[in-house]
Amino acid sequence: MEEHLTVGRVAELAGVSVRTLHHYDEIGLVHPSERTAAGYRTYSAGDVERLREVLVYRRLGFGLREIAGLVDDPAIDAVAHLHRLHGLLLEQRDRAAAMVTAIDTELRERAMGIKTTPESQLKVLGAQLYEAIGSAYPATRRTEPRIAARIWDALGDAQTVLNVGAGAGSYEPLDRDVTAVEPSAVMRAQRPAGAARCVGASAEGLPFEDQSFDAAMAVSTVHHWHDPIAGLREMRRVARRVVVFTHDASAPGWRHRFWLTRDYLPEVAGLVAGRPSVDQLARAIGARMEPVLIPWDCSDGFFEAYWRRPEEYLDEPVRRAVSVWTRVGPDAEQRAVDSLRDDLSSGRWAELNSELVALDAAELGLRLLVA
Ligand SMILES: C[S@@+](CC[C@H](N)C(=O)[O-])C[C@H]1O[C@@H](n2cnc3c(N)ncnc32)[C@H](O)[C@@H]1O
Numbered sequence: 001m002e003e004h005l006t007v008g009r010v011a012e013l014a015g016v017s018v019r020t021l022h023h024y025d026e027i028g029l030v031h032p033s034e035r036t037a038a039g040y041r042t043y044s045a046g047d048v049e050r051l052r053e054v055l056v057y058r059r060l061g062f063g064l065r066e067i068a069g070l071v072d073d074p075a076i077d078a079v080a081h082l083h084r085l086h087g088l089l090l091e092q093r094d095r096a097a098a099m100v101t102a103i104d105t106e107l108r109e110r111a112m113g114i115k116t117t118p119e120s121q122l123k124v125l126g127a128q129l130y131e132a133i134g135s136a137y138p139a140t141r142r143t144e145p146r147i148a149a150r151i152w153d154a155l156g157d158a159q160t161v162l163n164v165g166a167g168a169g170s171y172e173p174l175d176r177d178v179t180a181v182e183p184s185a186v187m188r189a190q191r192p193a194g195a196a197r198c199v200g201a202s203a204e205g206l207p208f209e210d211q212s213f214d215a216a217m218a219v220s221t222v223h224h225w226h227d228p229i230a231g232l233r234e235m236r237r238v239a240r241r242v243v244v245f246t247h248d249a250s251a252p253g254w255r256h257r258f259w260l261t262r263d264y265l266p267e268v269a270g271l272v273a274g275r276p277s278v279d280q281l282a283r284a285i286g287a288r289m290e291p292v293l294i295p296w297d298c299s300d301g302f303f304e305a306y307w308r309r310p311e312e313y314l315d316e317p318v319r320r321a322v323s324v325w326t327r328v329g330p331d332a333e334q335r336a337v338d339s340l341r342d343d344l345s346s347g348r349w350a351e352l353n354s355e356l357v358a359l360d361a362a363e364l365g366l367r368l369l370v371a
Contacts, residue, residue, distance in 0.1 A: 004036050005043040014055055021051075029068055030054055049078055056085050060092060086274055087226035094129040094224075097327050101133060104330065129224070129323060134167075134186035136320035140301030143170045147245065147300065150292055151217060154243040154370045158214030162239055164203045164231070165221025169195040170300065171245075179213070181206060203231030208238040215241040220302055222246045224323070228276055229284045236285045236371065245292065247304070248278040248365040258304055258364050259353050260313065263343075264336040267328040278367050287371035293361035304364045308356050310349055314341055 003009070010032075011018045024030040030051045032041040043051065050071055057067045070076070076084070106116050130137075152173050155161060163172050166180035168190040178196035181203070182188050188198050201207050203218065203225050216239035218231075223246065225231045235242045249272040261268045282289050298305040303322045306312035314337060319325040325333050343349040356362070 004040065005032075005048060006036075006040050007032060007043075010043050010048070010051065014051065016055065024051070024054065027064065027068075029064065029071075053078075053081050053085070056089075060085070060088050083227070091226050094327065097329065098129045098133070100330065101326050129326070130167075130184035130187050133320060133323060133326050134184050134190065136317060137187065138168050138190055138321075139317045140321045141168070141170060142300055144295070144298050144300040144305075146295055147171075147292060147298075148173075150290075150368055151219065151243055151245055154368060155215045155217065156241060158241055160213045160215075162206070162208070162213040162216040162235070163196070164206070164216055164218040164235060165224065166191075166196075166198060167221070168192070169198075171217070171219045172196055203228075203234055206234045206238050210237055211240060213239040215239050215243060217243045217245075219245045220300075222281065223249070223272070223275065228281060232281060232285045242285055242287065242369070242371040244281070244287070244369040246278060246281070246367055246369065248367050249275070258307065259310075259349075259356075260304075260307075260336075260340075263352070264340050265324075265328060265332065267332045268324060271324065271327055278369070282369050282371075285369070285371040287369035290368045290370070291363055292366040292368050293363055294366060295361050296359065304362075304366070307362050307364060308359065310340060310353075311344060313337065314344075 005013075007018055007021050011021055021030070021032075025032065030043075030047060032043045033047055034042045034044050036042055053071050054067050057070060058064075062070070071081075106120070109116060148171050151171055155173065155176070158176065160177045160179070161173065163169075163178055163180045166172065166182045167184075167187045169180065169192060172178045172180065172195065180191070180196050180198035181201050182191075182198050183200060183202045185200065188200060191198055199207065203221075204227050216235040218235065222228045222231065222244060232242065232244065235244075249268075256262045276284075278289065281287070294304055294307060296308040301312075301318055301321055303324050306318070312318050319333065319337075328336075340349065343352075
């Protein structure tokens with residue numbers, strides 16, 4: 001028999017009070033539009049969909065009036081709401097990870113007797129991921145010449161180049177007229193003297209006219225964007241050619257391909273769940289896709305870079321320069337590092353990964369998209 005979604009049952013399933021649901025009904029936000037034969041008011045599938053949107057927006061801190069405007073907007077359908085909510089939740093999760101990092105830093109400083117300034121205490125509240133971890137970035141993140149050659153080759157004869165999510169300026173070609181875009185002030189401040197001019201903005205809203213650059217490039221950044229497809233379309237809008245270096249975390253079996261995610265840090269799966277696949281990204285801008293192998297001695301210390309040098313992951317500065325380690329949280333990080341350390345000293349890692357020693361480069365899902 002089909003279950004009737006009465007007010008009491010819906011309150012129980014959604015974990016809210018019956019009073020809250022009555023209030024939403026009274027203000028016209030979500031109305032149980034059906035009735036049982038006995039006259040009890042029940043929620044239809046459409047009512048439940050609307051209620052779910054309302055409750056998630058509410059949990060994200062939106063006000064009821066603002067939510068009413070959002071759920072009544074005829075231009076946004078249920079799928080668009082889900083994409084929007086997904087981006088907002090990821091943003092909230094990254095912000096929480098950044099706050100945990102900032103609080104950890106303050107706790108360490110206090111334990112050492114270092115006095116925290118009122119300014120740094122307030123900064124914890126506004127912590128953004130790269131504001132919190134960005135200063136650790138340049139220690140190990142630099143242009144890897146073999147990957148740079150692929151990116152620059154893909155830029156073709158472009159003279160004016162926009163570098164989106166530019167960070168401290170790695171991979172910016174020196175022989176072209178580059179403009180950088182980077183939302184994090186901490187990252188912008190780390191651009192070397194003489195680097196290309198850098199504008200504080202996000203990929204999803206590029207402050208440039210249509211077709212104002214020969215090419216736009218984005219390196220190791222798309223996975224941070226709240227709406228990667230909107231960001232790529234913006235790049236397409238402002239440039240005649242688009243070159244993106246990213247990883248294919250959605251490919252079947254990717255988690256098993258890299259020993260670090262397979263055997264030590266499975267939590268990474270949760271970070272990429274629901275993100276657009278690299279195929280979807282490529283389709284959004286009509287790009288062709290080329291695999292990029294990672295050399296064994298890769299000089300850019302991104303997450304997969306040390307696939308043949310596992311002991312590097314035991315090094316705190318190496319991890320701090322890769323956002324994944326902050327985003328999985330301190331418990332998962334500690335567990336993964338302890339377990340890897342044990343396996344390296346017992347010889348278990350070497351036994352399980354013996355085939356890697358013979359490889360000069362590994363295919364771990366890195367991709368170049370060119371449109
Ligand atoms: C891993 S770093 C890569 C930086 C640089 N492209 C490189 O290869 O060294 C990722 C960068 O993306 C930036 N970022 C995060 N969200 C962004 C967004 N929505 N639009 C543009 N950049 C963003 C971060 O602030 C950070 O500097």
